[in-house]
Amino acid sequence: MPLIPFLKWPGGKRWLVAQHAHVLPPTYDRYIEPFLGGGSVFFHLQPERALLGDTNRELIGVYETVAWRRKQLESRLKEHQRKHGQRHYYQIRAAIPDDPVERAARTLYLNRTCFNGMYRVNHEGQFNVPKGTKTAVLLDTDDFAAAAALLRRAELRVSDFEPLIDGAEGGDFVFADPPYITGHADNGFVKYNETLFKWEDQIRLADALARARDRGVAVVATNASHREVRNLYEERGFALTKLKRYSSISGKANGRAHLHELVITAPGRTRRHSSQRPRLRARLTSASPSLKRNRPRPNGPPD
Numbered sequence: 001m002p003l004i005p006f007l008k009w010p011g012g013k014r015w016l017v018a019q020h021a022h023v024l025p026p027t028y029d030r031y032i033e034p035f036l037g038g039g040s041v042f043f044h045l046q047p048e049r050a051l052l053g054d055t056n057r058e059l060i061g062v063y064e065t066v067a068w069r070r071k072q073l074e075s076r077l078k079e080h081q082r083k084h085g086q087r088h089y090y091q092i093r094a095a096i097p098d099d100p101v102e103r104a105a106r107t108l109y110l111n112r113t114c115f116n117g118m119y120r121v122n123h124e125g126q127f128n129v130p131k132g133t134k135t136a137v138l139l140d141t142d143d144f145a146a147a148a149a150l151l152r153r154a155e156l157r158v159s160d161f162e163p164l165i166d167g168a169e170g171g172d173f174v175f176a177d178p179p180y181i182t183g184h185a186d187n188g189f190v191k192y193n194e195t196l197f198k199w200e201d202q203i204r205l206a207d208a209l210a211r212a213r214d215r216g217v218a219v220v221a222t223n224a225s226h227r228e229v230r231n232l233y234e235e236r237g238f239a240l241t242k243l244k245r246y247s248s249i250s251g252k253a254n255g256r257a258h259l260h261e262l263v264i265t266a267p268g269r270t271r272r273h274s275s276q277r278p279r280l281r282a283r284l285t286s287a288s289p290s291l292k293r294n295r296p297r298p299n300g301p302p303d
């Protein structure tokens with residue numbers, strides 16, 4: 001059953017899985033997504049084993065809560081739905097609660113009801129988007145039970161991308177969807193987190209992906225199709241494909257623009273146990289104590 005991401009996130013890759021899923025490798029050992037955001041590719045692939053990371057603590061907090069405190073989260077969302085309105089929105093926006101479930105419910109509530117449906121923070125890391133026109137806090141497409149089951153198989157980390165990519169082994173698959181450069185490389189960068197993703201970070205990423213590729217890791221990365229970015233990956237021997245898509249948050253007068261995006265790939269080494277079906281292999285590997293140790297269980301068993 002396909003799973004729809006429950007967060008709408010800037011740079012989301014729903015379009016990639018809807019139109020170009022063939023760029024993703026059919027088999028791999030472990031799925032690694034170091035710029036998780038809304039997790040479109042993760043929810044599309046539903047891997048047996050996964051390592052997921054993002055520098056955004058609020059975001060990772062939402063996934064951990066869905067995984068382990070789903071029922072409490074859903075009941076908080078129902079409450080937000082009941083109370084939703086101008087006053088409630090700004091009241092919830094004004095303060096970040098300490099309780100992780102309240103916090104995750106706040107992020108999801110704001111994500112779904114804010115202007116343009118995009119959770120963005122300013123340079124001080126504060127969420128200051130005004131209320132939007134959408135009123136649905138709970139959606140027909142929500143399947144938190146299935147998302148929880150999937151997320152409990154994954155390891156979640158608040159982390160910079162580099163250690164996650166450096167931990168990938170031959171046979172693993174890294175999908176990397178970093179913040180894009182905007183306009184030209186010397187003309188400012190996409191900014192929707194507490195820190196900017198600088199040109200040096202783009203170089204650091206290309207180097208980490210090249211090291212992973214050399215260890216036999218399959219790589220798919222996306223980026224803006226700018227000359228500087230293409231050079232960065234061409235110089236390191238990656239295959240490049242240009243894809244066309246429409247963007248509805250382009251900031252253009254009509255709100256839509258035709259954009260070119262770059263897909264950067266390296267095939268990776270054939271899986272060591274390619275004769276085993278992914279499900280069987282995952283069941284065998286999930287019995288490994290090292291894997292179990294890494295499972296995020298923030299507050300004991302799931303509710």
Ligand SMILES: C[S@@+](CC[C@H](N)C(=O)[O-])C[C@H]1O[C@@H](n2cnc3c(N)ncnc32)[C@H](O)[C@@H]1O
Nearest residue numbers: 009011012013035037038039040055160161177
């Ligand atoms: C383009 S979005 C990913 C979108 C995602 N693929 C989706 O489908 O929704 C990029 C993500 O990278 C995260 N990020 C920014 N700098 C990072 C860093 N240095 N390491 C890891 N994640 C980072 C941001 O918080 C953001 O969630």
